[in-house]
Amino acid sequence: MIRQYTSPQGFTLVELIVVMVLLGILSVTLLPRFLSGAGTSEYQYRDQALAVLRRVQIEAMQCTDPVFCAGRSLQLNSSALGSSADCRNDATHLCIASRDNVTLTANFSQLSFDALGRPQGCAAATPACTLTITGNTSLQICLESEGYIRPC
Secondary structure (H helix, E strand, O other): OOOOOOOOOOOOOHHHHHHHHHHHHHHHHHHHHHHHHOOHHHHHHHHHHHHHHHHHHHHHOOOOOHHHHOOOEEEEEEOEOOOOOOOOOOOEEEEOOOOOOOOOEEOEEEEEEOOOOEOOOOOOOOOOOEEEEEOOEEEEEEEOOOOEEOOO
16 A cells, blocks of 8 residues: 655645734734723713703603702713712713723703703803813713703
């Protein structure tokens, strides 16, 4: 019986080195983008701020007792938006973590809504309230004088 010699199947050393170099280049350039949250936390905070503003607006529109509803407002500082000064983990508060390097600024320090859902407490010179979320990017939320709350 005669055996035929067949060459071993596989990759050459040059092919393996080329693939390793390409993988190294891809990992150096693309991996940091996938592992860092830079630029994404602003969008998450904007969505949370929209939800807080809309919830407080709806609560103000549904409140029928003027004594109970009077004085309910949102307070703002550079790292929180909510119905009280403390940072609670509920639907009426937005608290910014210090590790995210994001700040809140607005043309109001306290904001409330009337029974029709219109914002009260904006600067008199501007037609609408604006809330700006600043980090790697800057995003704005507009509260129109008619009560429409939207990303700008």
